Every structure is written in structure tokens, then in C-alpha cells.
Amino acid sequence: MKLSHSSKPAGLAALVVAAMTTWTSPALALTATEINAVNFADRNKVVEPGPNPFIVKAQVLLSRRSVSPGVIDGFDGENFRKAVAQFRRQERLPDGEDIDEQAWLNLGGDTANDVIAEYTLTDKDAAYDFADAIPRDYAKQAKMKRLSYTSPQEMLGERFHMSETLLTALNPRQAFSEPGLRIAVASGRRSSEKGAALRVDAIKSTGMVMVLGADDVVLASYPATIGSEDTPSPSGEFKIERIARNPNYTYDPEKNFQQGKNTETLTLPPGPNGPVGTVWIALSKPTFGIHGTPEPAKVSKTNSHGCIRLTNWDAEDLADLVKPGVVVRFVE
Structure with missing residues (x-):
């Protein structure tokens, strides 16, 4: 088999x-x-x-x-x-x-x-x-x-x-x-049944992402890093706008965060060791999304910059389940 x-x-x-x-x-x-x-x-x-x-x-x-x-x-x-x-x-x-x-x-x-x-x-x-x-x-x-x-x-x-x-x-x-x-x-x-997700819940208190289908049946769940005290994730509902696999990453200190001494906008190449890993799922709130990580062992154990961070393989699994238009709720 x-x-x-x-x-x-x-x-x-x-x-x-x-x-x-x-x-x-x-x-x-x-x-x-x-x-x-x-x-x-x-x-x-x-x-x-x-x-x-x-x-x-x-x-x-x-x-x-x-x-x-x-x-x-x-x-x-x-x-x-x-x-x-x-x-x-x-x-x-x-x-x-x-x-x-x-x-x-x-x-x-x-x-x-x-x-x-x-x-x-x-x-x-x-x-x-x-x-x-x-x-x-x-x-x-x-x-x-x-x-x-x-x-x-x-x-x-x-x-x-x-x-x-x-x-x-x-x-x-x-x-x-x-x-x-x-x-x-x-x-x-x-x-995973491709495109079966009807809603995604990011539960801040437990650091879990829940994927729900018809009749609120749980299709998948993943441990996640969801924001931090300094850069908290938003509250409320948003929609998935697009899904990018093998994405590059645009660093803009004016929109994102300060990394080291870098003050200019930078475009980082794609790859599993990039800041957003192998998948970027963009939300309708600008600069926020669900993505992978170069450090899977740290998921749910270290802070993110407001986004939802999953292991690369869980982000890829989620990307299969969702499609543009699916609602993502940030739940306290």
C-alpha cells in the first residue's frame, strides 16, 4: 500500500x-x-x-x-x-x-x-x-x-x-x-477533502486553528502561533483573499515590524526557510495572513507578528481545505 x-x-x-x-x-x-x-x-x-x-x-x-x-x-x-x-x-x-x-x-x-x-x-x-x-x-x-x-x-x-x-x-x-x-x-x-472548509476559527486562548465544514463538523485542527502582546492578531471576521504557494516575502518596516537594522523594503526569495514558509494565505485585513514557518518546533511556543503561524505541512494542508471567500474568525 x-x-x-x-x-x-x-x-x-x-x-x-x-x-x-x-x-x-x-x-x-x-x-x-x-x-x-x-x-x-x-x-x-x-x-x-x-x-x-x-x-x-x-x-x-x-x-x-x-x-x-x-x-x-x-x-x-x-x-x-x-x-x-x-x-x-x-x-x-x-x-x-x-x-x-x-x-x-x-x-x-x-x-x-x-x-x-x-x-x-x-x-x-x-x-x-x-x-x-x-x-x-x-x-x-x-x-x-x-x-x-x-x-x-x-x-x-x-x-x-x-x-x-x-x-x-x-x-x-x-x-x-x-x-x-x-x-x-x-x-x-x-x-483532506479539497475545498471542503466553510469556516476557519483561530482560537487565541488555546493557540489552535480549527477548520470547520458543513454542519460545523471539524475537518482539521492545528497548533498555531496567533499574534503576541506587542503585535496582537485582530479580532472579528475576515475572508481569505488568495492562496500563494512557495511565496516570496516582502518585508516593509513601515507596514510590518522592525527586523534588526533593516529600514528599507526588501523582497525575500521563496523557500521553506523563508519567514512565511511554503504557504501564504492572505486575509482581507491588509498584511495579515495564515502561513508556514522555518521553525516548526516553535509553533504555538513563540510569538508571531500578528499573523497565524503553522508548520509548513499544516499550512499546506489548510491551503488544500480552503479557498478564497472562506471566513476566518479570530476567537478570544
Whole structure:
């Protein structure tokens, strides 16, 4: 069975679910078999420092339900708990942030055995033109051709919605640079219905974006950074005006914010490491939008400049669900 991902990366035809029972790795690393075989009885198993197999499996299964845990990393953090709480609400289970046995069964935790899959690196993967580094200064970024990934680990981590730490734990001592190399990756595939969203709610108090369809059915939810005290997001309702994929970014200190010592308008090239990541969803309020980020692990944990910031893959998923004219509500 082939997997599909919202990010539609190159080489998906080579992505096949596999138990990979023949794979071995040194102590303290993780194997695909170990994570795929996790059941509820493993919930409280003591593990060495590093990604927890139970949490990895739960995060992947939440992602498949379009209840995004943010970065799939195997750690018990704020975004994971927010996703669990949202899943429990959708399943009409008692409120809470923990995965009890009923929540686990509703996720299909004991029957799913394909949450870690095998991916074969392609020629296109190996030929990607990585940036040496991404400078913080926007004036320096504006001089670059593209704000690309800086390593195969970063590229593959984002493609499969996982942390570089988890990717490395599953594939120890790999450089991820040779075509034909088989690697283990998270399989958090989603099946979003394109254009099905009728409303988007950005909930400031919880740092969550909710996507609703007909009869207010929740189609997807994402952890989000929604404004800050210095540059708060607006209140009220606006509409989506346009959706730009792989956008460049125009920095205007008079309209936006002050970045470093830059006082002139700058046009930054596109790329996943640009200030708005891989997607810009413009709202009817000028300069405000929903967008991706070059730092997915910081989503909902650091401030934005008034916009709604998602991981690149969640922003891409949202871009599939919405279309111009859809209402976005900022809810306190």
C-alpha cells in the first residue's frame, strides 16, 4: 500500500508501508517494528531518554485523523496534549489531555501496524540544492536565490512531519544522501477533502486553528502561533483573499515590524526557510495572513507578528481545505 502526504513530495511513488522486521539498530535507537508493534500495555513502559515509541505512534495516528500534533517527535509536549484534548472532544470522550485506553482504541492504536513506513531516496532527493546556512538578517536573506533546506535531515523531517531527532533515531549513522537508500519515516498521511472548509476559527486562548465544514463538523485542527502582546492578531471576521504557494516575502518596516537594522523594503526569495514558509494565505485585513514557518518546533511556543503561524505541512494542508471567500474568525 502506498502512502500519500499533504506535502506531495517527490518520490512518493517509492513510499511503501513495510513492517521492516529485518532492520536492526544499536541500543537506544528506535526501530520501525518496535513502534509499529506498540499497544496500550506499553503506555507506561520505562524508556531511555529520547523519543517514546508510544507517543510516536499516538502522534502519527492523531495526524492521520487531521488532528495535528505539530512535529511528530515522540515527546510529551504542549502541542501533543492539545491534539489529544481535541481528539477526545471530537470522539465525545471525557475532557482531558491524556490517552486513556478508550482514546487509544478509538485511535486504532492496537491494530495499526504501519505508522512507520519505508521510503526510498530518489535521484531528485539527492540532487536537492541545499543552502549552506540561512542568515537571520533579512537583508542577507534578500540576496539569496532561494531560502532552501540546509540539510537532508531538515528536508526529510519536514516532508514526513517529524523531528530530525526522531528521523536520526530511526536511521542511525545515515547521511540521507544516496539515491536508493531505504529509510524509516513517520507515516502521518491525511486525506483532506479539497475545498471542503466553510469556516476557519483561530482560537487565541488555546493557540489552535480549527477548520470547520458543513454542519460545523471539524475537518482539521492545528497548533498555531496567533499574534503576541506587542503585535496582537485582530479580532472579528475576515475572508481569505488568495492562496500563494512557495511565496516570496516582502518585508516593509513601515507596514510590518522592525527586523534588526533593516529600514528599507526588501523582497525575500521563496523557500521553506523563508519567514512565511511554503504557504501564504492572505486575509482581507491588509498584511495579515495564515502561513508556514522555518521553525516548526516553535509553533504555538513563540510569538508571531500578528499573523497565524503553522508548520509548513499544516499550512499546506489548510491551503488544500480552503479557498478564497472562506471566513476566518479570530476567537478570544
